Amino acid sequence: MSFFWHLTVSAALGATALRYEEVFSRLLQQKPNCTLGDLNTEEMATTDIFMRSYHGDLEWLDHSVPSITESMQCRLGVLRDVLVIVPEDDVPAFNEKLDAIWSREQFPAQLRQRWPVIPSKVKVGDGYQEQMLDKLHADLYSDAEHFVYLDTDTVLVRDMTREQLFDDAGKPYLCHRNATKCGWACEMWMQEHVKFMLGEGEMLDHEFMCLGEAFPRYLYAHLRVAVVEKKGVEWLSFTSNARAGGASP
Known part of the structure; x- marks a missing residue:
């Protein structure tokens, strides 16, 4: 399987979510099991987390945000920012939720600045397709050299x-x-969501839900060219219209 299609479908799927709420609730009540680093002297990484979400997943931030933020405190220089990409109408709710978590957990204020909530650049009317398209355009949201996809309900059980x-x-x-x-x-996701947008292909026989893959920035532009070459003018028109404010597959 080509690296291009690997990234295409991995972006479409996102990372594996860990949904053991009761266990993680107890874990997150514990203090970080590390000696916290000095954020003021941190040598900043060039890797960003890309978290595509929407208002229906707000409740999961109570679990994912503490685990990821504690990892950022315990392992300096690994992650730079967590890009929270949501539909434009959801931006205020996500900022309010993150502010509430920071107040409750008493995380350093400078780390809150590294969780920007950014309005999505695409609109097609189908949330699944908007999520996949945003992930395929991750490099348009940040100047990071690498992007790690994490879902809103992903809880890190150990530091990254x-x-x-x-x-x-x-x-x-x-x-x-x-x-x-x-x-x-x-298999359901590949057949009912990925296939609907990308069509038939070898990539449907594989799944890419691996937690913690860092995709290099340079790959995205090459990927988009490769997809256009494979899918043609119809795909180019679809993605162009999506980024212009509306499209349908």
Whole structure:
């Protein structure tokens, strides 16, 4: 499978969500199990988290935000910003929710600035397709050198480290497996959502829900060209209209 299609479908799927609410609620009541670093002297990373969400997922921020923010405190220089991309009408609600979490958890104010809530640049009327298109245009939201996709309901049970994202040569780890090994949910997503937007192809036989893959910035522009070459003018028109304020597949 080509690297291009790997990123295409990985962006369409996002990262695996961990939904054990009661267990994680207890975990998040504990203090960070680390010696907190000095944010004022942190050597800033060039890797951003890309979190595409909407108002229906607001409640999950109570669990995901503390775990990710604590990781940022415990492992300096791994993650720079968490880009929270939502429909324009949802921006105020997400800012209010994040402010409430910061007040409750007493996280440093400078970390709140690293959780910008950004209005989505695409509009097609279908939330699933808007999410996938935004992820395929992640480089238009930030100047980060790498992007890590995390869902709103993703809770980190351990701190994210650079060694989890990159090998010794600085190249990001990437993974995929046959969709049949993932079970009904993965196959359903590929057939009912990814196929509907991208059409038939080898990528439908694989799933890419691997937590913590850092996709390099340079890949996105090449990816968009490759998709246009494969899908043609119809795809180019669809994505152009989506970014202009409205389109339909």
